[in-house]
Amino acid sequence: MDDERWDDIVDLIDERFGIDSTEKTQTARRDGSPEWRETVVFNVKGRRMKLERVSRPRVLDVKTFYARRRAGNASREEVTYSETERTHSVTLYEWSNGWQEVDLSQISR
Secondary structure (H helix, E strand, O other), X not given: OOHHHHHHHHHHHHHHOOEEEEEEEEEEOOOOOEEEEEEEEEEEOOXXXXXXXXXXXXXXXXXXXXXXOOOOOOEEEEEEEEEEEEEEEEEEEEEXXXXXXXXXXXXXX
16 A cells, blocks of 8 residues: 555545544664554544554565574575565554454455
8 A cells, every 4th residue: 555545545534533643653673674653543433443554665585594504593584675665554453452453354244
């Protein structure tokens, strides 16, 4: 999902339901690559919902190096990321004593 489509969805949520809060954060993953999280919290018919988009740099190449003589950790990976392209994943959550992921296939029926 590109940035324009995400903005369209956020605008649609704001028009139909109103937005309670938004948050944008950037964190470093274990391998040092950046990760961006955008969340929108809103209410639908008394149910509190959260839409979250996670963006990461696109993986271009993964090289695995094996070491026969090293005990324990016998391999390591070297990952090459794109500087311009990102991958995005969008997840919908519902509040029920904590955020629970919503199965979107059940909503569309």
